Amino acid sequence: MIEASYNFAYLDEQTKRMIRRAILKAIAIPGYQVPFASREMPMPYGWGTGGVQVTASILGPDDTLKVIDQGSDDTTNAISIRKFFAKTAGVATTTSTPAASVIQTRHRIPETTLHEGQVLVYQVPIPEPLRFLEPRETETRRMHALAEYGLMHVKLYEDIAKFGHIATSYAYPVKVAGRYVMDPSPTPKFDNPKMNDCAALQLFGAGREKRIYAIPPYTQVVSLDFEDHPFTRYRQNAPCALCGAEDSYLDEIVTDDRGGRMFVCSDTDYCEGRRAQGHTGTESAPMEAADA
Amino acid sequence: MLDRVSVSHDDKVAATDQPLLIADGLSKRYGRIDACRGVSFELYPGEVLAIVGESGSGKSTLLQMLSAQLAPSAGRVSYRMRDGVLRDLAALGEAERRLLLRTDWGFVHQDPAQGLRMAVSAGANVGERLMAIGWNHYGRIRDTASDWLQRVEIDTSRIDDAPRTYSGGMRQRLQIARNLVTGPRLVFMDEPTGGLDVSVQARLLDLVRSLVTELGLAAIVVTHDLAVARLLSHRILVMKSGRVIETGLTDQVLDDPREPYTQLLVSSILPA
Numbered sequence: 001m002i003e004a005s006y007n008f009a010y011l012d013e014q015t016k017r018m019i020r021r022a023i024l025k026a027i028a029i030p031g032y033q034v035p036f037a038s039r040e041m042p043m044p045y046g047w048g049t050g051g052v053q054v055t056a057s058i059l060g061p062d063d064t065l066k067v068i069d070q071g072s073d074d075t076t077n078a079i080s081i082r083k084f085f086a087k088t089a090g091v092a093t094t095t096s097t098p099a100a101s102v103i104q105t106r107h108r109i110p111e112t113t114l115h116e117g118q119v120l121v122y123q124v125p126i127p128e129p130l131r132f133l134e135p136r137e138t139e140t141r142r143m144h145a146l147a148e149y150g151l152m153h154v155k156l157y158e159d160i161a162k163f164g165h166i167a168t169s170y171a172y173p174v175k176v177a178g179r180y181v182m183d184p185s186p187t188p189k190f191d192n193p194k195m196n197d198c199a200a201l202q203l204f205g206a207g208r209e210k211r212i213y214a215i216p217p218y219t220q221v222v223s224l225d226f227e228d229h230p231f232t233r234y235r236q237n238a239p240c241a242l243c244g245a246e247d248s249y250l251d252e253i254v255t256d257d258r259g260g261r262m263f264v265c266s267d268t269d270y271c272e273g274r275r276a277q278g279h280t281g282t283e284s285a286p287m288e289a290a291d292a
Numbered sequence: 293m294l295d296r297v298s299v300s301h302d303d304k305v306a307a308t309d310q311p312l313l314i315a316d317g318l319s320k321r322y323g324r325i326d327a328c329r330g331v332s333f334e335l336y337p338g339e340v341l342a343i344v345g346e347s348g349s350g351k352s353t354l355l356q357m358l359s360a361q362l363a364p365s366a367g368r369v370s371y372r373m374r375d376g377v378l379r380d381l382a383a384l385g386e387a388e389r390r391l392l393l394r395t396d397w398g399f400v401h402q403d404p405a406q407g408l409r410m411a412v413s414a415g416a417n418v419g420e421r422l423m424a425i426g427w428n429h430y431g432r433i434r435d436t437a438s439d440w441l442q443r444v445e446i447d448t449s450r451i452d453d454a455p456r457t458y459s460g461g462m463r464q465r466l467q468i469a470r471n472l473v474t475g476p477r478l479v480f481m482d483e484p485t486g487g488l489d490v491s492v493q494a495r496l497l498d499l500v501r502s503l504v505t506e507l508g509l510a511a512i513v514v515t516h517d518l519a520v521a522r523l524l525s526h527r528i529l530v531m532k533s534g535r536v537i538e539t540g541l542t543d544q545v546l547d548d549p550r551e552p553y554t555q556l557l558v559s560s561i562l563p564a
Contacts, residue, residue: 133409146387150424154409157416157423160430161452226430 009056009089015039019057019212023203026214031176032144033127038210042084047077048106049207051123052084055104058119058203059085064092066100071108071249071266078106095269107170109191111248111270114200116217122185124206127213129173129183149181152224160229169234175222176215190233190249195221238263241283243274310372312337312478312510313358317367320353320534327353329534330367337477340504340511342525342542344518344557350534351514352482358512359399359480360389374477394421398471398479402486404463407470408455414441414466415451421474440469444499461492465499472503479504481513485520497523518561522546530554 007013015037022036041049059065065085069078073095081104082093094100097112104121114120130140133151143151152173159167172189176182184195185204195202195215202215215221223231236250241262248270250263262283265271275284311334320328328350335341343351356362358369360381369381374396381389393399401407408417418437419427427433438448444465455463464484471479484500485493501524504511513524521528521542528545530538530553538551549555 133412142386146390148390148424150420150422153423153428154412154416154420157419157430157433158412161413161415161434227428228431 006088008061009059009085010042011039011053011056015053016057019053022212023054023057023214026203026212027201027216029180030215030219031180031182031213033211033213035210036212038207041207043080045208046125048081048104048123050205050209050212051104051106051121051207052081052205053207054121054203054205054212055081055085055102056089058121059089059091059102061089061091063101064094064099066094066097066103066269067105068103068108068110068267068269069106070251071110072268074268096273097267097269107186107188108249108266109187109194111245111265111267112273113194114198116199118200120198120200120202122187122202122204124183124185124204124211125208126171127183127204127206127209127211129171129181144180147179149175149224152181153226156224156226156229160226166225166229166231172231173224175224177219178222181224182213182215188234188249189223189231190235192221192223192231193233197221236263239281240265240271240274241281243271243279243284244281245271245274245279309336310376311335312339312372313512314370314378315358315367316370318354318357318364318369319366320350320357320362321365326534328357328364331531331536332367333529333536333539335478335510335512337510338508339527340509340513340525342521342528343512343514343531344516344521344528345531346516346557349531351516351531353534354531355480355482355512355514359397360384360393371478394424395474396476396478398468398476400464400467400471400479400481400484402483404455404460404467407467408463410456411454413452413454414446414458417455417466418470418473421470425474436473437469440473441466443503444469445495459492460488461496464488464496468500468503472507472509475507477510479509479511481511481515483515483517484513485515485517493520500524518546518558530557 019036022034026034039053041052043049067078067082069075072078085091086093097110102119106123128140130143130151133155134140156166170188171183171186172192174182174184174192184192197218199217201217204213225231238250239246240248240250242264245265248265248267251266252261252263254261313335315331315333318328318331331354343354345351357364370378371381372378415434415437418440419433422433422436438451441448441451446462446465455466485496488496497520515521525542528542529536532553538545538554546558549558
């Protein structure tokens with residue numbers, strides 16, 4: 001049920017048309033940052049104003065929306081955005097990855113493999129991968145235009161020189177379709193391989209920086225590296241304490257003030273799904289007790 | 293386009309009888325001011341040319357036009373590419389021009405902060421040009437960088453330090469290493485010894501002179517210091533008010549100046 005005073009999905013139709021044009025251009029040039037006239041949204045910058053505008057522009061009445069924040073469906077940011085669209089667009093919402101048609105995410109890609117027809121919308125704080133190496137925006141645009149990406153390797157070189165390995169663990173630069181170098185938003189580099197040849201459409205919205213970029217389905221996405229220091233995924237060396245998963249990205253949770261900690265799946269939907277199938281970890285309670 | 297550039301120098305020897313760079317009637321106007329008027333010369337491979345003159349004589353404007361960083365109001369600059377074809381710099385696309393700047397050319401700034409990335413390590417500063425032309429092997433980049441640090445007499449234990457921790461002389465030597473790592477054929481230097489004390493200047497000049505000879509580099513050195521011109525250059529170009537007023541072999545111009553202004557310039561050196 002849409003509240004009478006809102007246009008569908010909050011934004012006016014002209015704005016949505018403008019953003020859709022930017023999205024189409026972004027899809028046509030994978031990895032290229034398309035400027036767009038980002039609007040003020042009823043939430044502060046840094047809370048996903050870019051992602052929300054992209055979601056608002058692509059959402060239809062039949063869509064099912066899922067929102068995650070660091071993999072979790074039940075943190076403040078995720079719940080607020082989900083409620084926002086339930087109120088302004090009246091769309092169905094879900095926490096199940098396979099059931100969603102649009103997934104807005106802050107810094108994770110769900111563990112469950114995405115399928116065709118789904119759209120993954122990323123909230124992006126800083127879209128420019130070269131920002132901290134070359135502060136001039138005029139210069140970075142020229143570097144993108146001429147595909148001068150030597151500087152990106154300077155960052156990786158510095159990592160190895162300082163730490164002995166590529167220590168960049170999130171916002172790890174990727175090359176999209178063999179052309180543009182792109183910042184995959186601050187997702188952990190564990191998620192980088194999932195971007196490659198992904199069946200779903202991936203859209204990136206940066207509200208404050210006023211940029212939209214995209215990875216069309218089944219596009220090659222390569223993480224940058226050196227021949228003698230290849231890209232590696234990083235994962236805490238433990239199974240999930242609740243569902244025993246060995247393949248998921250883990251959050252570290254401090255449990256007391258004496259050094260106690262446990263590792264649990266960052267993707268709550270994936271973890272719940274596994275527990276429903278009967279998988280258990282070292283800390284898991286029986287499902288019946290949890291429901292009660 | 294971004295192929296690994298050959299670092300061998302054999303190909304240059306063949307074409308020493310043809311000019312590497314030709315300036316033809318270069319002029320630059322800034323509004324009503326003529327910064328540079330009708331400058332023409334030819335530079336041959338392996339030749340070091342000094343451009344001297346007082347502040348405001350148009351030296352730096354000329355250097356910027358020669359290195360394709362500033363478009364001339366009139367005249368043109370042609371450069372012989374590695375394939376032996378003479379090309380007008382104004383007709384090059386931006387991508388080609390930038391590739392030229394970071395492979396076949398070097399530019400040593402007076403202020404090392406302009407030519408270096410002060411916040412990244414010395415090794416990455418030297419390696420940047422290699423990575424820009426497609427080197428993708430950390431070990432090899434690092435070995436080449438450390439080799440070049442040795443050649444410019446920087447202790448290789450400082451390879452992971454940022455140049456902001458370096459002294460002025462070290463920064464300048466690092467800037468030279470960063471420029472020479474891709475084996476350029478032409479290096480532009482804008483007051484390379486400015487702001488360094490005399491003993492450090494002497495060491496730097498000695499280093500530049502031996503590198504230039506060893507690598508067979510052509511260089512265009514802008515300086516107001518006649519001692520630098522005498523030590524480094526084969527030929528000299530004296531500028532005043534945007535014009536070249538005298539040109540010739542360095543020792544000839546400095547020991548037997550013809551123009552009154554050059555005589556004044558030469559006689560204004562304090563006796564050692």
